[in-house]
Amino acid sequence: MSAPSWDFSFVYQSLQDPEINNDLLLSKQNLDALAHLSIDNVEDCQRALSLYDDIHILIQSVSNYAACQSAVDATNEAAKALVIKTDVMQSTLTQAFSPFESQLAGCDPVFFDAVMSGNDETGSYDRHAFRFSRMRQHRVYRLSVPEEQLLAATQVDGRNAWGRLYDAITGTTKVMLTFPDGSEETMGLSQAASLLYGGDTYRREPAWRAIHQAMEKQEITFAAILNALAGGRLAEYEKRSHTKPLHFLSPALEESRIEQKTLEAMMGVTEKHKALSRRAAKSMAKMFGNDTLAPWDEMAAMPSLEAKVSTNYTFEQAIVIIRRAFDSVNPEMAEFVDMMVEQRLIDAAPQPNKVMGAFCTKIAKTRTPLVFMSYGGSMSDVLTLAHELGHAFHNWVMKDMPMVETDYPMTLAETASIFAENVVRDALLEEAESDSDKLLMLWEEAQTAVALMLNIPVRFEFERAFYQQRLEGELTPRQLRNLMSDTWKQWYGDAMSEPNDLFWASKLHFSIAEISFYNYPYLFGYLFSTGVYAQRNSKGERFYEDYKSLLKDTGRMSAEEVALKHLGANLEQPDFWQQSISIAEKRIEAFEALVDKTVVKR
Numbered sequence: 058m059s060a061p062s063w064d065f066s067f068v069y070q071s072l073q074d075p076e077i078n079n080d081l082l083l084s085k086q087n088l089d090a091l092a093h094l095s096i097d098n099v100e101d102c103q104r105a106l107s108l109y110d111d112i113h114i115l116i117q118s119v120s121n122y123a124a125c126q127s128a129v130d131a132t133n134e135a136a137k138a139l140v141i142k143t144d145v146m147q148s149t150l151t152q153a154f155s156p157f158e159s160q161l162a163g164c165d166p167v168f169f170d171a172v173m174s175g176n177d178e179t180g181s182y183d184r185h186a187f188r189f190s191r192m193r194q195h196r197v198y199r200l201s202v203p204e205e206q207l208l209a210a211t212q213v214d215g216r217n218a219w220g221r222l223y224d225a226i227t228g229t230t231k232v233m234l235t236f237p238d239g240s241e242e243t244m245g246l247s248q249a250a251s252l253l254y255g256g257d258t259y260r261r262e263p264a265w266r267a268i269h270q271a272m273e274k275q276e277i278t279f280a281a282i283l284n285a286l287a288g289g290r291l292a293e294y295e296k297r298s299h300t301k302p303l304h305f306l307s308p309a310l311e312e313s314r315i316e317q318k319t320l321e322a323m324m325g326v327t328e329k330h331k332a333l334s335r336r337a338a339k340s341m342a343k344m345f346g347n348d349t350l351a352p353w354d355e356m357a358a359m360p361s362l363e364a365k366v367s368t369n370y371t372f373e374q375a376i377v378i379i380r381r382a383f384d385s386v387n388p389e390m391a392e393f394v395d396m397m398v399e400q401r402l403i404d405a406a407p408q409p410n411k412v413m414g415a416f417c418t419k420i421a422k423t424r425t426p427l428v429f430m431s432y433g434g435s436m437s438d439v440l441t442l443a444h445e446l447g448h449a450f451h452n453w454v455m456k457d458m459p460m461v462e463t464d465y466p467m468t469l470a471e472t473a474s475i476f477a478e479n480v481v482r483d484a485l486l487e488e489a490e491s492d493s494d495k496l497l498m499l500w501e502e503a504q505t506a507v508a509l510m511l512n513i514p515v516r517f518e519f520e521r522a523f524y525q526q527r528l529e530g531e532l533t534p535r536q537l538r539n540l541m542s543d544t545w546k547q548w549y550g551d552a553m554s555e556p557n558d559l560f561w562a563s564k565l566h567f568s569i570a571e572i573s574f575y576n577y578p579y580l581f582g583y584l585f586s587t588g589v590y591a592q593r594n595s596k597g598e599r600f601y602e603d604y605k606s607l608l609k610d611t612g613r614m615s616a617e618e619v620a621l622k623h624l625g626a627n628l629e630q631p632d633f634w635q636q637s638i639s640i641a642e643k644r645i646e647a648f649e650a651l652v653d654k655t656v657v658k659r
Contacts, residue, residue, distance in 0.1 A: 060372040060432040062129070064401035068420050069122055072135045077122075080115045080422075084146060087112045091153045096160040102172045105157045106185055109150070114460055116146050117421040125418065128429055130410045131228020137221070144213050151209040155202050161189045162196040169193070184459035187613045195311065198297040208293065216289050219282045220570025226275060227565065228412045232267035234260060245409040246271060247431055254437040256358035256369065265353035272562040276534040279562040284531040287524055290573060305524045309574035314466040314615045315581070318629040323581060324517070326634040327510055333638070334510040335552035337503040337645045340652045342552075344500070349554045355507065358435035359500040362493050362655065369434040372405060379443045382484035383477070386593075387601040393450055397428065402449070405432035405442065414565055415441050417448035417474075424456040440478050440501060447477025454608045465611035467575070469619060471582020472589060473608055478505070479590045496655060499648035506641050509583040511548050516576035519544040519561065524573075537561050581616070584637040588624055591640060 069077055091108045094101040120143035126136035161169060169189070175181040199205065230246040236259070252264040272279065294303045310317060342350040344360050361368065370378070376398055384391035397403055402425060415430035426449035432438050451473035455463040486498040519541055526532060532540070538558040545556035561567050566575040589607065593600050607623040620626045626633040 060405040060407070061398070061401055061403055062406050063125065063404040063427065065122060065125075067400065067425060068118065068423055072123070072126060072133075072139060077119055077139070080119055081142075081146065084112045084115045084150075088146075088149060088153055094157075096156045099168065099171045100176070102157055102161065103175060103179055103182055105154065106172075106182055107179070109154050109157075110460055112150050113147075114421045116143050116150065118423075119143050120147065121418050121420060121427075125404070125427060125429065127224075127228075128412045128416075129404060129408060131225060131412055132410050137225075140221070141213070144217055148209050148213050152206040155205045155209065158192070159199060159202050159205065162192040162199060184461050188461060188464075191311070191314075191615075197300050198303050200296060200299075204296070216286060217570045219285050220568060223279070223282050223565065223568035224412055226278065228410055230271055230275075232264075232271045234263040234267045236260075236263055245411065247411045247413040248407055248409065250413050251407060251431045251433040251438075253353060254356050254358065254441075255433045255435040256361065258357075258360070261357055262351070262353045268563055269557070269559055272559040276538075276559065276562055279568070280532065280534040280537055282568050283523070283537065283561065284527065286568065286570060287527045287573075288531070291524070291527060305528075306521070306574065309572070312466060312572055313468040313578055313581070315468055316615075316617060316629060319617060320577065322629055322631050323584065323634050324514065324577070326631050326638060327514055327580060327584075330510065330638050330642075331548060331550070333642055333645060334506055335550055336649060337506045338511065338549070338552035340645075340649045341500070341503055341507065343652050343656050347554070350507075350552055351554045352557045355512075355553070356437060356504065358437055359497055362496075368436070368497075370436065370439055371434065372432055375432070375439040375442050378439055378485065379446060379477075379481055382443070382481040383446075385484055386480055386604075389601075390450060393453055394446060397426070397446060397449060400425075402426060403428040403430075403442075403446075405430050407431045407433070412565075415445050417445045417452070419449075419452050421460065424452070426450075426452040436497060436501060437504070440481060443477045443481045444474040447474035450477065451608050451611075454605050455612065458609065458612070462612045466616065467572075467578035468581040468585070468616050469611035471579055472586045472611065475582050475586035476590055476604075479586065492651060492655065496648075496651045499644065499651055502641075502644040503648045505583070506645055509580050510638075510641070511552075513576050513580045513583075515541075515544050515548045515560075516564070516566070517574065517580075518547070520567065520574055520576060523561075584634055585616075585620070585628075587637040587640050588620075588626065588633060591636075592624070 087108045091105055091112070094105050096102065120140065123136050123139035123143060127133055127140055130136070161172065173182045173186045200208070227246055231243055232246055232249045234242045234244070234249065236242070242260075246268065249264040249268055252260050255261070290308075291305060294305055294308070297303045306317070310320065338350045338355075339348070341354070342348060345351070345354055358368070376394065380391045380394045383394055404427070408431070411431055417426060417428050419426045428442070428445040428449050430438070430441055430445060432442065448470065451465075451470065452463070482498050482501050486495060489495040489498060522540055522544065523532065523537070526536075526540070541561050542556040542558040545553075545558070545560070549556070557563075569575050589604070592603075596603060603623065607619060610619050610622065614622070617628050620628045620633070624633075
């Protein structure tokens, strides 16, 4: 089985499918109906909520379909045009619903409860209660309805356009790898990036250097994108501070549904264990015969002990590995993997114009999860596939819930994905018969620790410092490079041979238009999921159903509430985070011991 491509026949036959226009036309009709409703009438507010649900599902379905087509081929002009069209419609929906949103955020409790309670004909609207309760808590930051509408209207050709520009550039950029013998090879940026995860030692450093050079050529543009996104957000936050100051981190915390104390506790414990994460990096370096880890080796496959080329896994082998691991939790999870493969809901085939990265999304009107990546055959790719299938399983578990209750934050989104990685790694570790097999799995454990306990904090600290400095004006490419380099050294110390001073340009997360601080939730997910996974043995047969119940609550509770209900943990205290890092420490110690044993044998 070669790496597959998507089959969208379950929803749309092509970008020219009349069903797309039908869905958009129905959305337009519902938008017109929304405009004739009164915000002062309970029944009209309830009708507005129902219309919002229906319109949002249809627009999101078309939008995600178009975005998927554009991700596979960044040169697909029809797909990009449809993305923009749905972006405009989403903006129109936001503007049309804004009066009702402001009403429900600021109305008296009696009116609010009457709307949420529904009636005999419509039933309860409690599915919206959590969302609007959060909004009511933060209503002090709301602008007037005309101001909120103007803000939504300008996002399409403002903030979102900067994100589209980044995707367009990175999706069409070609890089040239230059080898020691003077030979050269040209490929797409995403294809070069995939080499960083593999075992091709000959092409890996040239790929990293080529990507770095490509980022350097575009550094003025990428700096403009970052400055524009941050500057626009900061201007908005200043306007929202009309009654109470709104810190630039607060919107991200609300998006993540965590409190400031939780973030501080997590980051504080992680910083205290920088030395542990650096030890993991240095042990990885030993496997490459070095004292410090090179940046092009950070996410690479473990070097083979017997040959120059690391083990490669076909896509079919990857699915077998993941399916078997999921089955060890519950057969239902294995059947889910079968369904994703059989219905071709995974797009993993490398393509020259494919955008970088991996993600999971869904077609809202059918509740169909979709996985995207460029599969290269390394163990890292196997775990990336498991990670995204974990996200997809999360969506699948929630498929029968009200749509509004399936909107979970990124912090809790990473629970299922990193849980899936842990399941696969542990299953392979248990099956390992030789030291080399055990070392491979422990390598992945150590690599994950480096990525999430060093690299993620670098991203967070860089972005926080960038926003603080951006308050005073735009940063030049040189200032951004220096800031990234300094932050990199603070966390990696002597564990890495050189900093990646253009990481702010090459990492697409910094240029995502819809959300800021797309970083610390990964660390949260890693440590939180470790705490969840630790219950697997103690709960036994009860674990699977409890795990699904936890996933279902992620869209209708804060992270602190989910942790307290399902783990009995207080996330605002360091204890929970320390327990999870202690588990990671045992894995790193086992890795260090086996590396030392292996290196001595060599």
